[in-house]
Amino acid sequence: MKAIGKAEFSNFVDELIADDPREVIGVQAKSNKFAFDPLKSAEDLRLDYDVTILPPKKYFMPQRETLVKYNTNEGEMTAVNEVIPRIIFGIHPYDLIAIQQMDKVFEETHSDENYLAKRRESVLVGVNMKNASEWSFAHTMGTATTDSGYDLMLTDIGDKYAVEIGSVKGSELLEEAKSQLDDVGMEEIEKVREFKEELPDKFRDDPEFDPFELPRLLSEYYGKDGFWEENAEDCLSCGTCNLVCPTCYCFDVKDVNDITLTEGERLRTWDGCMLEAFAQVAGDENFREEKAARYRHRYMRKGRYMYNKFGDIACVGCGRCSEQCVPDIADPVDVFNQMKEGTNGI
Amino acid sequence: MESNDSLFLPEQARIIGERELTSNTKLFDLNFENGKELNHEPGQFVELSIAGIGEAPISVTSSPTRGTPSFELCVRAVGNVTNALHRMNVGETVGIRGPFGTGFPAEELKGHDLLFIAGGLGIAPLRSLINYVLDNRDDYNEINILYGCKKPCEQMFEDEVSNWARRQDIYHEATVDYCPDEVCWEGNVGVITELIPGVDIDLDETYAVVCGPPVMYKFVLQELEKKELPHDQIYLSLERRMKCGIGECGHCQINGAEEELYACQDGPVFNYERIKGFEEAI
Amino acid sequence: MKPESVKPKVAFFDFAGCEGDQLQVANMEEKILDLIEVVDVVNFREIMTERSEDYDIAFVEGSIATDHDAERLQGIRENASWVVALGSCAAIGGINSIRNSQPYDLVQDRVYGDDADKIEAWDVAKPIDAIVDVDGYVYGCPINQDEFVHVVESLLQGKDPNIPTYPVCVECKMNENVCVFARNPEKNAANIKAAVDNGSPAESGPFCLGPVTRAGCDSQCVNEGTTCWGCRGLVPNPNENAHQEVLEKYGLSVDEVINKFNLYFGWQQEELKNEQ
Ligand SMILES: Cc1cc2nc3c(=O)[nH]c(=O)nc-3n(C[C@H](O)[C@H](O)[C@H](O)COP(=O)(O)OP(=O)(O)OC[C@H]3O[C@@H](n4cnc5c(N)ncnc54)[C@H](O)[C@@H]3O)c2cc1C
Ligand code: SF4
Ligand code: SF4
Ligand code: SF4
Ligand code: SF4
Ligand code: FES
Numbered sequence: 001m002k003a004i005g006k007a008e009f010s011n012f013v014d015e016l017i018a019d020d021p022r023e024v025i026g027v028q029a030k031s032n033k034f035a036f037d038p039l040k041s042a043e044d045l046r047l048d049y050d051v052t053i054l055p056p057k058k059y060f061m062p063q064r065e066t067l068v069k070y071n072t073n074e075g076e077m078t079a080v081n082e083v084i085p086r087i088i089f090g091i092h093p094y095d096l097i098a099i100q101q102m103d104k105v106f107e108e109t110h111s112d113e114n115y116l117a118k119r120r121e122s123v124l125v126g127v128n129m130k131n132a133s134e135w136s137f138a139h140t141m142g143t144a145t146t147d148s149g150y151d152l153m154l155t156d157i158g159d160k161y162a163v164e165i166g167s168v169k170g171s172e173l174l175e176e177a178k179s180q181l182d183d184v185g186m187e188e189i190e191k192v193r194e195f196k197e198e199l200p201d202k203f204r205d206d207p208e209f210d211p212f213e214l215p216r217l218l219s220e221y222y223g224k225d226g227f228w229e230e231n232a233e234d235c236l237s238c239g240t241c242n243l244v245c246p247t248c249y250c251f252d253v254k255d256v257n258d259i260t261l262t263e264g265e266r267l268r269t270w271d272g273c274m275l276e277a278f279a280q281v282a283g284d285e286n287f288r289e290e291k292a293a294r295y296r297h298r299y300m301r302k303g304r305y306m307y308n309k310f311g312d313i314a315c316v317g318c319g320r321c322s323e324q325c326v327p328d329i330a331d332p333v334d335v336f337n338q339m340k341e342g343t344n345g346i
Numbered sequence: 347m348e349s350n351d352s353l354f355l356p357e358q359a360r361i362i363g364e365r366e367l368t369s370n371t372k373l374f375d376l377n378f379e380n381g382k383e384l385n386h387e388p389g390q391f392v393e394l395s396i397a398g399i400g401e402a403p404i405s406v407t408s409s410p411t412r413g414t415p416s417f418e419l420c421v422r423a424v425g426n427v428t429n430a431l432h433r434m435n436v437g438e439t440v441g442i443r444g445p446f447g448t449g450f451p452a453e454e455l456k457g458h459d460l461l462f463i464a465g466g467l468g469i470a471p472l473r474s475l476i477n478y479v480l481d482n483r484d485d486y487n488e489i490n491i492l493y494g495c496k497k498p499c500e501q502m503f504e505d506e507v508s509n510w511a512r513r514q515d516i517y518h519e520a521t522v523d524y525c526p527d528e529v530c531w532e533g534n535v536g537v538i539t540e541l542i543p544g545v546d547i548d549l550d551e552t553y554a555v556v557c558g559p560p561v562m563y564k565f566v567l568q569e570l571e572k573k574e575l576p577h578d579q580i581y582l583s584l585e586r587r588m589k590c591g592i593g594e595c596g597h598c599q600i601n602g603a604e605e606e607l608y609a610c611q612d613g614p615v616f617n618y619e620r621i622k623g624f625e626e627a628i
Numbered sequence: 629m630k631p632e633s634v635k636p637k638v639a640f641f642d643f644a645g646c647e648g649d650q651l652q653v654a655n656m657e658e659k660i661l662d663l664i665e666v667v668d669v670v671n672f673r674e675i676m677t678e679r680s681e682d683y684d685i686a687f688v689e690g691s692i693a694t695d696h697d698a699e700r701l702q703g704i705r706e707n708a709s710w711v712v713a714l715g716s717c718a719a720i721g722g723i724n725s726i727r728n729s730q731p732y733d734l735v736q737d738r739v740y741g742d743d744a745d746k747i748e749a750w751d752v753a754k755p756i757d758a759i760v761d762v763d764g765y766v767y768g769c770p771i772n773q774d775e776f777v778h779v780v781e782s783l784l785q786g787k788d789p790n791i792p793t794y795p796v797c798v799e800c801k802m803n804e805n806v807c808v809f810a811r812n813p814e815k816n817a818a819n820i821k822a823a824v825d826n827g828s829p830a831e832s833g834p835f836c837l838g839p840v841t842r843a844g845c846d847s848q849c850v851n852e853g854t855t856c857w858g859c860r861g862l863v864p865n866p867n868e869n870a871h872q873e874v875l876e877k878y879g880l881s882v883d884e885v886i887n888k889f890n891l892y893f894g895w896q897q898e899e900l901k902n903e904q
Contacts, residue, residue, distance in 0.1 A: 032813070033806045054804045063802040067354040070397035075439050077397055079352030109593045113351045222603045223625065234870035236839040237863075238797035250596030253354075253589045254790055257398050259662045259777045261784060264398050266354065270802060271589075273596060275794045276865060281587045282424040285560050287600070287626055291867070297601055305599075305606045326797070326809055326839050327874050399787055426787040433786070 001184045001192070002163045008180035009161055013042035015176070016087060022123075025059065027052055027090035036088065047090050047156065051133040051318060055095050055246035056088055057102060060118045061270075067114060067253070068266040081114050085121040087173065094138040094316040096126050096149035098246030101312045105249060108310070114268070123169050126150035128195060132202040135319030137333050139200045140207040143316040157191040207333045209340040211313045214303035217339040222296070231335055232295035234327040235274070241298065241321035241330040242272030247306070247314040250278075273297050299335060353592060356395040356441025357382075362416055364436050367502040371422045371467070372432055373407070379439065383415040388475035389449025389583060389615045393591045394419065394427065395441030396434075402427035403588040403610070406445060407470040409477035420470040420502065446591040450475045450555060450581060450615050459488040459551045463566055465538055465558025466495055469502055471583050471614075472557045477506075483515065490517040490545050494538030494558075497522050498531045519544065538562065542569040549574060557583040563628045567618070580618035582628075584609055600626050636784065638667045639683035641704055643690030643697050644717065644753060652770045663777070666784060685710045685783060687766075691717040691753040698759050705760040710783055712764040713756050714776075719765045720861035721755045721895030755895055764789060769859035769892070772845050795863050796838035796856050800847035808836035808855045809878060819879035833879025835888055840866040858892045862900075 004012065017024045017039055026045040028037050034049040036056050070077045091099075099119075106115040129144065138144040146153075151170030155162040162184060165171045174181065209217070221227055242248045252271040257264035271278065274294050279287040288294045306314035315332050322331035349355075363375030378384070384392070386406045395401040402425070408418035423432040431440065452475065460479065464472045479486050491510055495501045501520065510518040519541045520533035534541065538558070554575060556566055563582060570580060586598035586609040598609035602624035607613065621628070663669075670683050686708035692698055705711055716722035756762055766772075766779050775791070782789035792798070800807070809816065811834060819833050837858035838850065849856055862868075868889070875885045889897065 030804070031806050031811065033810065035804050053806065054801070058804075067352065068356075072398045075358070075397065077355060077358075077441060079349040079355035081349035081352065105594070110353050111351075112353055112594065113349060114354070117349075219604055222601070234867070234873065236795065236797070236867050236870055237865075238795045238839045240797050240801050243798065243801040249594070251589065251594070253401065253595070255398050255400050256778070257781050257785070259781050260665055261398065261781060266397075266400075268354075271595070271597075272794075272798070273599075275798070276863075277793050278597060279587055281585060283559075287586060293626070297599070300601050300606060301596075301599075308605055324801075324807060324810070326807070327870050398785060430785075430787065 001189065002165070002174070003157070003160045003182045003184045003188050004163055004177060004180055005160050005182070008177070010042040010045075012177040012180060013039065013045060013089065017041065020087065020176075022085040022087050022121075025056075025086050025088040036090070039089070045089055047127045047154065047161075048130045049090065050131040051092070051136060051320060051323070053320075053324070054244060055098060055318070055320070056091055056124075057099070057246055057249070059086055059088060059122060060099070060102065060115050061249060061251075063270050065114065065268045066265045067268050069263070070266070071263055072257075073262050081117055083117045083121050087123045087125065089125045089127075091124055091126045091150070092129050092138075092318075093126060093146040093149075094136075094141070094143035094318045095246050096124065096146050097143045098316045098318075099124070100149045101247050101306060101310070101314060101316075102249055104310050104312070123151045123173050124149070125170075125173075126153040126166075128153065128155040128192075129199065129202065130156050133319050133323060134204065135322040135331070136203055136317060137207050137319060138317040139203040140209075140333075141211050141313065141315060141317035144199050144203070145196055155192045155195050157188055157195065160188070162188050162192045204333070207337065209336045211315075213340070214313055214315075214336060215307045217336070218300060218304045221339050222300070227338075228292040228296040229290075231329065231338075232292040234329050235291045235295055236327060237274055237276050237291055237294065238326065239272030239275045240324050240326070242274050243270055244320040244324050245302075246316060246318060246320070247302070248272065273301065299332070302332065303336070353590075354443070356393070356401075356443045358439045359442045360439045361434060361436050364434075367420065368500050370424075371420060371502060373502075374419045374421060374431070375413070375416050376419065376440070376442065377416040378442070381415065384410075384417045384442075384445055386410055386417065386445035386474075387449035388452060388478045389471055390445040390447050391471075391591070391614065392419070392442050392444035392446065393588075394421075394431065395443065396427055396430045397441065399430045400427050401441075401443075401589075403446075403591060405471035405474070405583075405614075407473050409474050409481060411478055411481040420467070420473070422467050444591060447610055447614050448612060450583075452478055455479075455553050455555075456485045457487065458553050459490070459548055460486060461490045461545055461547065461552055461554040462492065463538065463542070463554060463556045463558070464491070464493045465562040465566075466500065468557035468559065468562070468583070469493060470557075472555065473503060473506070475555065476510075480516075487551065488517070488546075489515065492519050492521075492538055492541045492545070494521045494523070494541070496524070498525055498529050498533075517545070537565070539565045539569045542566070542573065547573045547575055549576065552579060554580045556580065560585065567628065576619075577622055578617055578619035581615055582618055582621070583615045584613055584621075586610075586614075600624055602626070635666065635668045636684040637670045637682060638685045638687065639670050639704075639708070640687045640714070641689065641700075643688065643701070643756075644693050652773055652776070655773075663780065667780070681707060683708055685712065685780075687712050687714040688718050688756050689714045691721050691755055692759050693749045693753045695750075701756060701759050710763040711756070711760060712766060712779060712783070713762050714766050715771050716767055716769040716859055716861060716892060717753075718756045719767050720892065721753055721758075722769055722859075722861075722892060752895070752898075758895075765791065767791070767842060767860040768845055772848070774846075775844050792843040793864050794843055795866075796841045796843045796845070796847050796850070796860070799843045799845070800838055800850050800856075803847055803851055805847065805850045808834050808838075808850060809874075816878055820877060823877060823879065832881070832884065833875070835875050835878070835880055835884075837871075837888060839874070840868060840871050858888070860892075862893050862896045866900075868897075868900075 024039045026039040028044045034052045106112040150166040153164040250271045251268045302315040306312045358379040359376040365373045391405045393401045394404045407420040423429045525531045589595040593611040713719040779789045836855045838856035841858045842860045
């Protein structure tokens with residue numbers, strides 16, 4: 001562990017913005033909310049944020065991404081992979097854990113270079129949570145802290161940041177701030193420990209379940225009459241709970257041509273299983289026609305599917321879906337609590 | 347920037363033959379431009395791609411035992427990609443990714459009696475297995491083929507079908523849901539499930555392999571249930587929306603009470619025992 | 629590029645509407661030059677004077693509100709191979725259908741004043757597909773240029789355009805906007821509390837019709853800091869009740885909610901009712 005004074009840290013960030021060829025990203029205020037965006041100045045970096053509107057997955061799996069370019073006259077297709085090397089400041093532990101889950105999906109299925117190359121070319125600078133959104137239940141999900149998934153990890157210990165180094169990439173980045181780094185003593189280590197000890201108090205205290213019960217509870221509730229219908233009744237099928245989720249990665253693929261009809265691109269765009277046409281095929285057959293079926297599907301993905309496949313619970317408790325669902329019905333704590341309490345929904 | 351290891355770049359294949367099978371279905375014979383072989387198993391599919399239009403999952407209908415290195419796709423024009431393909435001519439090229447998915451267990455079926463049940467376009471994937479089995483006839487026991495269509499003009503692969511009818515070592519029945527008065531039709535009239543009672547089923551030996559439109563499965567399964575055919579001796583090929591074919595995009599996922607499956611990887615061919623509890627499957 | 633002789637001929641027509649959509653097309657600048665490479669524009673009042681009755685693709689703007697309109701539209705349908713509704717008035721009845729829910733005399737008075745008796749308009753304004761078959765839709769008030777290009781491109785390639793069936797929220801989230809309902813949490817909380825305590829909100833709350841409105845505009849109004857008025861019409865299966873409850877919860881009165889829904893959804897709501 002190292003430490004860096006806050007003023008020195010700001011200088012370091014400003015120097016990176018000025019001199020590093022990579023794009024420097026950081027959490028910034030977006031009116032009364034927060035978002036990851038390119039940094040113009042270290043002043044704008046808000047390491048005290050609670051949660052961002054979208055998770056940082058947008059840098060590895062962009063909202064719209066060109067996979068293939070083609071020329072219809074020549075019948076030629078070329079694969080493309082737009083990789084912008086980035087340094088990303090301010091990722092909370094739950095998002096780092098979500099990124100590690102995404103890595104598994106894109107590595108272990110088929111080694112998807114469109115995702116993986118963007119990951120390789122990014123440096124992830126995490127930050128321990130100074131503030132938590134009122135919706136977050138990361139502590140319950142065991143994602144309020146992490147020992148892995150970051151290149152560097154910052155903790156605010158007053159006038160300094162404690163810096164933990166998680167990888168070679170991280171220590172290389174730190175090289176550039178070498179002269180400003182302090183060695184840490186017992187005092188700093190103690191402060192980091194205290195910081196983490198106080199974390200649980202920052203989160204809501206209503207979750208009643210243990211994350212590793214979820215696969216079993218979901219299997220029990222899969223066929224429960226009325227349960228999903230009841231919970232999904234006010235669903236607007238707007239996909240918000242998918243799009244804002246750090247572990248959702250479903251996508252659509254479509255061709256977009258320019259009007260001269262000769263050139264075009266095959267795009268992959270974010271999609272969501274809550275959207276009505278997600279499982280629809282030609283001939284108007286829709287395998288999840290009812291909103292209750294789609295609502296259940298999302299929970300199965302979060303609480304069981306990734307667990308069966310990789311041993312991970314795919315809800316990291318960030319609370320984004322809970323907060324951003326307009327009719328306020330997407331809060332996983334609510335649904336998981338109902339299961340735990342044994343409600344049958346009717 | 348260009349990329350050399352994309353999962354989404356199709357390989358170019360040239361249309362070397364094209365034949366109309368019904369008013370809206372055509373058979374395409376394709377050859378990779380780089381001369382490679384598709385190396386598919388019966389029941390697998392490819393993602394067929396037309397630049398500017400999109401991609402669609404299509405089963406390979408030819409058997410790996412026939413006509414290689416070219417391979418055949420039997421395509422019904424229902425939407426953007428399939429209609430665009432129908433407008434293309436011999437000599438033009440399309441993109442192919444694949445083969446993808448888990449096909450029929452041709453090895454496991456060896457030494458057993460087989461009951462093929464095909465409805466409509468479901469003959470496309472089944473034909474790959476049927477011809478594979480016929481080309482390895484000695485490895486398999488009795489063969490029964492039931493093939494149903496809406497009406498006589500929708501029956502496909504007539505030459506092959508009439509060959510099944512002639513062969514002594516195949517029990518074959520065809521049916522149509524209805525037959526217009528002016529059309530001459532020698533087969534049965536009625537839905538395909540009506541043919542099942544007439545088949546000799548050996549509960550220890552018979553494996554049923556079923557493929558057809560989504561509505562067909564429920565009724566065929568009910569009939570097989572009446573015959574008490576064990577569930578693990580039934581294989582089904584399921585259709586789902588597919589965007590990637592490689593287990594990423596999430597579109598083809600099917601939820602069950604205990605687990606969830608990806609039709610593009612775990613399927614499209616599934617053992618009925620495995621998916622019977624899946625509310626969303628049938 | 630297609631040879632001169634096979635370029636499809638395109639014509640534009642307007643009915644009850646503001647011609648704002650044709651303006652959007654006329655304002656396309658370089659894109660219009662590309663368009664002219666692939667089609668021949670034979671009838672376009674915004675930018676040319678010569679007229680022709682020989683065309684393949686007819687873009688029709690405006691809703692239909694008189695017998696005379698309907699006849700003229702039928703004539704266009706007979707001439708054209710493809711009829712495309714351009715803009716929300718033609719596609720969904722649009723803002724003209726606002727009057728569908730109001731007494732007809734009142735509307736006539738308000739709109740035409742003393743000339744009211746001279747106008748023989750129907751008591752409802754209809755989208756063009758209420759009169760003729762329609763091959764394509766460009767939604768929006770006004771239309772989105774990229775989507776217009778996509779629809780033209782699709783028609784020329786013989787494919788169905790890819791028009792979203794999901795709501796504006798999808799694009800809004802991809803653009804990482806602060807949701808209209810999250811812009812003023814203190815006021816919202818006070819409103820919601822007042823509604824629970826006293827049965828009515830303290831003051832009129834925020835509204836956004838994005839959750840029930842068909843996407844495709846890239847959520848442009850929310851991106852610019854305003855709100856979605858629903859100009860692209862309802863999604864195919866809207867959960868209207870749930871969203872009306874949301875709006876009431878955030879502090880809109882029942883009448884206000886109805887008015888918001890009637891601004892663009894007038895005709896579509898009728899249709900939905902008839903289906904049930
Ligand atoms: C494993 C598998 C094997 C198939 N084999 C054959 C075959 O051998 N012959 C044949 O004619 N058809 C087959 N189909 C069905 C065929 O994929 C669809 O008819 C086709 O995708 C329609 O595409 P389109 O662009 O023409 O239609 P559109 O309706 O324009 O489709 C738009 C998009 O929706 C998706 N989509 C629509 N319908 C389907 C569907 N039924 N399944 C999956 N995605 C869909 C596709 O991604 C498509 O690009 C198969 C489907 C699957 C899943
Ligand atoms: S965010 Fe809410 S309304 Fe939207 S799809 Fe999810 S559960 Fe339904
Ligand atoms: S399900 Fe909701 S709370 Fe869980 S990780 Fe996704 S967005 Fe966050
Ligand atoms: S469209 Fe409206 S309701 Fe939907 S996310 Fe955007 S601002 Fe919120
Ligand atoms: S945000 Fe709403 S009102 Fe604005 S253009 Fe889109 S659909 Fe129309
Ligand atoms: S088709 Fe994409 S996951 Fe199966």
